[in-house]
Amino acid sequence: MSGPILALRGVTKSYPQGGLLDRLLGRASNFVALDDVTLQIARGDVVGIVGESGSGKSTLASLAVGLTRPTTGEILLDGEPLAALMRDHAGPWRRRIQMVFQDSGSALNPRKTIARCLAQTLALRGVPRATREDESMALLALVGLGSEMAPRLPHELSGGQRQRVGLARALAMKPDILIADEPVSSLDVSLQAQVINLLSRLTRELGLTLLFISHDLAVVRTLCTRIIVMRKGRIVEEGPCLDVLARPAHPYTQLLISSVPKGIAGRRAPAAAAASATSSVG
Numbered sequence: 485m486s487g488p489i490l491a492l493r494g495v496t497k498s499y500p501q502g503g504l505l506d507r508l509l510g511r512a513s514n515f516v517a518l519d520d521v522t523l524q525i526a527r528g529d530v531v532g533i534v535g536e537s538g539s540g541k542s543t544l545a546s547l548a549v550g551l552t553r554p555t556t557g558e559i560l561l562d563g564e565p566l567a568a569l570m571r572d573h574a575g576p577w578r579r580r581i582q583m584v585f586q587d588s589g590s591a592l593n594p595r596k597t598i599a600r601c602l603a604q605t606l607a608l609r610g611v612p613r614a615t616r617e618d619e620s621m622a623l624l625a626l627v628g629l630g631s632e633m634a635p636r637l638p639h640e641l642s643g644g645q646r647q648r649v650g651l652a653r654a655l656a657m658k659p660d661i662l663i664a665d666e667p668v669s670s671l672d673v674s675l676q677a678q679v680i681n682l683l684s685r686l687t688r689e690l691g692l693t694l695l696f697i698s699h700d701l702a703v704v705r706t707l708c709t710r711i712i713v714m715r716k717g718r719i720v721e722e723g724p725c726l727d728v729l730a731r732p733a734h735p736y737t738q739l740l741i742s743s744v745p746k747g748i749a750g751r752r753a754p755a756a757a758a759a760s761a762t763s764s765v766g
């Protein structure tokens with residue numbers, strides 16, 4: 485299909501504020517976390533979403549994967565309204581859009597080995613039992629982990645290793661869209677570089693559409709082709725990543741760039757540095 489793979493049309497998400505008493509007295513108000521957002525993501529786009537804390541980035545992500553529902557507006561996956569797709573809970577759309585969080589690794593079942601966890605995810609995708617083990621090993625290799633991790637329990641891995649298992653599990657679903665909400669901020673710099681290189685390679689080789697939420701403009705600059713700048717629940721600026729970072733039009737984007745220690749928005753991110761130091765990851 486040639487239309488956008490993901491679209492938001494006038495999407496607003498508000499949360500009721502105040503307690504029961506406020507509501508009884510008619511004093512309750514709504515806090516608007518996302519305010520009339522319209523955007524289109526084309527297949528294969530690698531989109532960086534930046535903005536201050538509380539600007540609505542994670543809210544946008546959880547709406548897009550169907551974890552929360554919009555107050556008003558519409559979300560379309562490949563032209564189909566998400567609300568309609570969600571009525572069919574087991575629908576294949578769930579596979580097609582996956583999310584990784586800052587602490588995806590901590591969401592792993594503590595009693596299941598890594599191999600078991602990946603095999604179960606592959607089973608959900610309908611991968612036959614006979615090939616699940618091989619595919620699990622391939623997924624571990626893809627995220628730069630050895631097969632010796634397979635029999636371990638989550639607590640027997642480091643935080644960075646767990647995070648990469650979280651990523652492997654999302655990739656096990658062969659998603660069309662991956663939403664990564666600060667996926668590397670819990671990792672040390674060299675692991676950040678590995679995961680970013682991996683994401684970069686996946687977007688190129690698998691044509692994965694990536695929404696990458698980050699506070700690190702240098703990483704966004706290296707990885708992303710487009711950038712969306714958010715503030716107070718609104719998109720204040722968007723466009724080709726390098727253009728926006730070189731010539732920000734909105735004062736808030738200018739502020740965001742100028743608040744990064746001098747030269748960082750233009751410096752090479754750890755990913756680029758590591759890419760030239762080591763030829764491949766995983």
Ligand SMILES: Nc1ncnc2c1ncn2[C@@H]1O[C@H](COP(=O)(O)OP(=O)(O)OP(=O)(O)O)[C@@H](O)[C@H]1O
Nearest residue numbers: 499515516517535536537538539540541542543544
């Ligand atoms: N369930 C909720 N109930 C009430 N308010 C919420 C809820 N979820 C989010 N918010 C509010 O919505 C706003 C946007 O939150 P969101 O998590 O999207 O921000 P963010 O841009 O991801 O920030 P950060 O960079 O800190 O992760 C915040 O002010 C937050 O407090």
Ligand SMILES: [Mg+2]
Nearest residue numbers: 541542543665
């Ligand atoms: Mg967030």
